[in-house]
Amino acid sequence: MDRNNGKIGLWSYKARTVPAFLLITLLFVLPMVLVFGSAIREGTLVDSLEEASTYRILLFTVEEAFVSALISTVAAVPFAAFFSRYRFPGRKAILALSGLSFTMPAILVVLGFVIWYGNNGYLNTLLAGIIGTGAKPIRILYSFPAIILAHAYLNFPIAFLIITSAWSERSETEELAAYTLGKGRLWTFSHVTLPSLRGSVASSFALIFLYCFSSFAIVLVLGGQPRYYTMEAEIYRRVYIDADIPSAAAISIIALAATAIMLLIMPSGRREKRIGRKARELRKAKGGSLAAAFLIVLLILLFLLPPMIAIVYRSFHAKGGAFTTEHWAKGLSAGYGAMLSSFIIAFVSSYLSASAASAIALYSAHSRSRFLPFFSTLPLAAGSVTIGLGLLIASSYIGSLIPLSADWLRYILLLAAHVMITLPFSVRTITPRAQAIPEVLRDSAYTLGMSSRKTIRKVEKPLLRSGRRKAFCFSFALSLGEVNATMMISLGRLTTLPALIYDLIGRYDYQSASALGTILLLEALIVFIIAEIGDKDVIS
Numbered sequence: 001m002d003r004n005n006g007k008i009g010l011w012s013y014k015a016r017t018v019p020a021f022l023l024i025t026l027l028f029v030l031p032m033v034l035v036f037g038s039a040i041r042e043g044t045l046v047d048s049l050e051e052a053s054t055y056r057i058l059l060f061t062v063e064e065a066f067v068s069a070l071i072s073t074v075a076a077v078p079f080a081a082f083f084s085r086y087r088f089p090g091r092k093a094i095l096a097l098s099g100l101s102f103t104m105p106a107i108l109v110v111l112g113f114v115i116w117y118g119n120n121g122y123l124n125t126l127l128a129g130i131i132g133t134g135a136k137p138i139r140i141l142y143s144f145p146a147i148i149l150a151h152a153y154l155n156f157p158i159a160f161l162i163i164t165s166a167w168s169e170r171s172e173t174e175e176l177a178a179y180t181l182g183k184g185r186l187w188t189f190s191h192v193t194l195p196s197l198r199g200s201v202a203s204s205f206a207l208i209f210l211y212c213f214s215s216f217a218i219v220l221v222l223g224g225q226p227r228y229y230t231m232e233a234e235i236y237r238r239v240y241i242d243a244d245i246p247s248a249a250a251i252s253i254i255a256l257a258a259t260a261i262m263l264l265i266m267p268s269g270r271r272e273k274r275i276g277r278k279a280r281e282l283r284k285a286k287g288g289s290l291a292a293a294f295l296i297v298l299l300i301l302l303f304l305l306p307p308m309i310a311i312v313y314r315s316f317h318a319k320g321g322a323f324t325t326e327h328w329a330k331g332l333s334a335g336y337g338a339m340l341s342s343f344i345i346a347f348v349s350s351y352l353s354a355s356a357a358s359a360i361a362l363y364s365a366h367s368r369s370r371f372l373p374f375f376s377t378l379p380l381a382a383g384s385v386t387i388g389l390g391l392l393i394a395s396s397y398i399g400s401l402i403p404l405s406a407d408w409l410r411y412i413l414l415l416a417a418h419v420m421i422t423l424p425f426s427v428r429t430i431t432p433r434a435q436a437i438p439e440v441l442r443d444s445a446y447t448l449g450m451s452s453r454k455t456i457r458k459v460e461k462p463l464l465r466s467g468r469r470k471a472f473c474f475s476f477a478l479s480l481g482e483v484n485a486t487m488m489i490s491l492g493r494l495t496t497l498p499a500l501i502y503d504l505i506g507r508y509d510y511q512s513a514s515a516l517g518t519i520l521l522l523e524a525l526i527v528f529i530i531a532e533i534g535d536k537d538v539i540s
Contacts, residue, residue, distance in 0.1 A: 011361075017372060020356035024423070026415045028379050031390025032256075034247045038393055042246035045253060052190055054251065058258055061230040064144070064219075065212035068151035073205045075152065076159035079296060083160075084167035088285035088293040094300055095164070096532070097148040098157035101344040102474060103531075105481020105525040109154050110221045111517045112307025115510055117141060117149075122310050142224035150218045153213060153303070153489060157203035166200035168282070206263070213259060214383035216484040221505060231255035232385040236488060245393065252386040259381050308521060315514035331515035335500050339519070341411075342497040346479035349418035350426075354472040357426035358464055361434035367451055380424040387417050388488030395489075417485040422475035433467035434460070473531035477524050511514050 039045040048054050083091060116122050117140045124137040140146045174196065178188040194201075207341045223229070229237065231251060244492035285293045316329075318324050360372045379387055391413045399409055437460055483498040490499060497520060504513035 009366055012361075013366045016359040017363045018353055019032060020261065020376070021372070023352070023356055023419065024376060024378075028382070028387065028390070028420050031394045032382065034393045035252055035386065035390045036395070038246050039249040039253050044244075044250040047248035048247065048254060054254060057229055057231055057234050058254065061213055061226070061255075062258070062262070064147055064151070064215070064230065065209045068155065068212040069205045069208040071148060072155040072208050073159045073163075073201060074154050075156055075540045076163050076203070076204065079160055080163040080167050081298070082292065082296055083164045084092040084170075085283060086285040086289055086293060087167075087282040088290060090293075092298045094113075094297055095161065097300075097304060098161050099532070100524065100528050101154060103481075103528045104154065105475035105483070105498055105520055105524065106154060106215075106217050106483060107483050107501050108311065108517055108521055108524075109150050109307065110217050111501060111505060111510070111513055113146065113150050114141065114505065115514065116182050116307040117146070121230065122313075123306070140213070144223070144228060146222040147215070147228060150222050151208075151212050151460060152217065153307070154218075155208040157304070159208060160262060162204045162207075163197065163200050166197055166357050170196065172281075176448075180346050185363075209262065210259070210380065212264070213255075214385070214484075215503060216385055221502075231258070234381055235385050235389060239389065239392070239488065245389075249393070250387055252383075252389055255381055256386060259383070263381065286389050293459075311514045311517045311521060314510055315518045318511065327511035328515045331504075331512040335497060335516045335519075338495045338497045338500040339516075341495070342480050345411075345415055345418055345496065348478045349415055349422055349479050350472045350475035352424045353422040353475045354468050356423060357471055358434075358461070358468055359468075360427055361430040361464070362460060364431060365434035365437065373431055376427045377404040377424040379420040384417070384421050384482065384484035385488055387420050388485030391417055391485075392489055404490035413489045414486060414496070417489060418479040419486060421482060422478050425469040425478060426475050429471040429533070430464060430467045433464055437463055470531045473527045477527040480523055480527075481520065 014201070037046075057403070099100070114121070115500070116136070119139055119141065120139055127138070164253075174192050175188050178192050190533065211231070213494070214232050215230050219228055219230050219233045220236075226452070232255070233257070235248045235251050238244045244246075283289075303360075315327060316323055316325065318326075328413070360376055364370065364373050384518060395409055395413055398404075398413075399406075404412070481498055483496075483502055486496050486499050487502070495503070497516060501513050501516050501520070504510075
């Protein structure tokens with residue numbers, strides 16, 4: 001019966017998505033409705049639309065997101081061109097290091113930049129030692145360039161990986177045909193290669209733009225001034241400084257509308273057209289190309305490694321340079337509860353996120369419906385601060401219905417926020433693997449008399465195991481490093497590890513912050529390694 005008409009089989013897939021649908025509805029849609037209701041009921045939405053400051057903040061948010069995405073994407077293209085053409089020692093290590101950026105918490109970038117690029121940071125200390133004490137210090141922090149540089153640091157590897165992957169998988173047929181017709185390298189690149197890569201370039205730009213549009217910790221710390229506030233930072237300010245939740249809700253609605261408009265007008269990524277089945281063969285770098293490879297690897301390492309190395313070094317050294325473990329003892333003592341809370345929230349939210357994403361991915365692959373994957377990515381467009389605000393408003397309603405202590409309520413709200421923040425990434429990780437499952441496997445299972453439920457359990461879920469593992473690891477790292485929604489909900493009473501690091505940075509206790517930051521950095525590295533080791537394609 002499953003095989004003949006598919007109705008019962010499809011219903012089994014659909015039934016498994018009900019918990020995921022309810023999860024998104026209860027934890028995202030209803031809180032967003034409360035945000036809209038709060039702004040409209042108090043009349044602050046109209047007031048905010050009439051304020052000149054709202055448009056100033058919105059324009060700055062669009063500007064910094066656009067510039068950050070443009071620089072990250074454009075800078076990635078020449079590096080991707082080289083990495084998609086040559087093989088050389090260290091190539092795989094650099095690609096792996098770039099992949100680590102997907103699990104890198106933004107708060108570590110903030111801490112690393114303060115320690116490395118600060119006025120009294122290690123970079124200026126190093127330059128003073130080389131040039132002399134009279135050297136003029138490099139002043140980057142608390143400025144627009146600091147925000148852009150930090151965003152480029154966090155997002156350049158993302159664009160680099162996406163474009164390199166697309167470029168490496170392309171056949172060289174079109175380029176060779178252009179050369180045969182007498183066209184030069186520059187003409188071929190601008191008229192053949194680059195147009196064929198516009199899908200991956202556009203995807204990189206749109207993804208980075210979305211990340212930077214919702215920037216929060218980087219703007220608050222490295223911008224350091226209200227004139228550099230983004231919409232998310234302004235929402236936080238109105239809640240905790242002005243104590244004006246309706247006004248913050250109005251700003252969040254405007255930010256959400258702006259994000260939707262930007263996503264509609266920005267070029268969308270399209271699948272690159274491949275000519276021929278054979279992918280590009282990497283040439284072995286020799287002579288000048290090998291020297292160029294060494295220089296490129298050196299440039300990438302000099303850009304990516306120093307801020308993270310500075311965190312580890314600072315955790316073991318006092319300001320004068322003397323070795324000490326005092327700050328480790330202090331940081332661990334203060335951060336034990338925060339670490340425990342972070343790990344519990346990250347584990348539970350990642351499990352729920354990966355489970356819900358599996359059901360969504362299997363249903364969408366079987367029914368070819370795009371509604372649930374789209375529905376599950378809405379939290380990504382809203383932004384984590386807006387999600388936190390919605391749950392914060394919902395807390396008063398939940399508290400009146402369920403008799404919970406304030407601490408337990410905040411704990412549950414944090415867990416809900418982390419599930420919504422990680423779910424879009426889990427869906428995007430698992431869905432391609434679900435779509436790659438051959439239809440013939442399902443048909444064979446039905447032919448052998450398996451029910452649709454047994455087919456899902458015995459055939460499809462094992463094939464998704466590597467994707468689920470990677471989604472869980474990525475969600476775990478994302479949750480463990482999340483600070484935006486956490487600060488909106490916690491009210492300072494329930495502290496996670498990134499929120500504690502943020503607090504220590506604000507108190508200029510960089511040594512203790514570095515000790516806890518080293519733990520967070522080690523976690524990101526371990527999670528990335530586990531995800532990569534377990535990410536084996538079992539579908540041939």
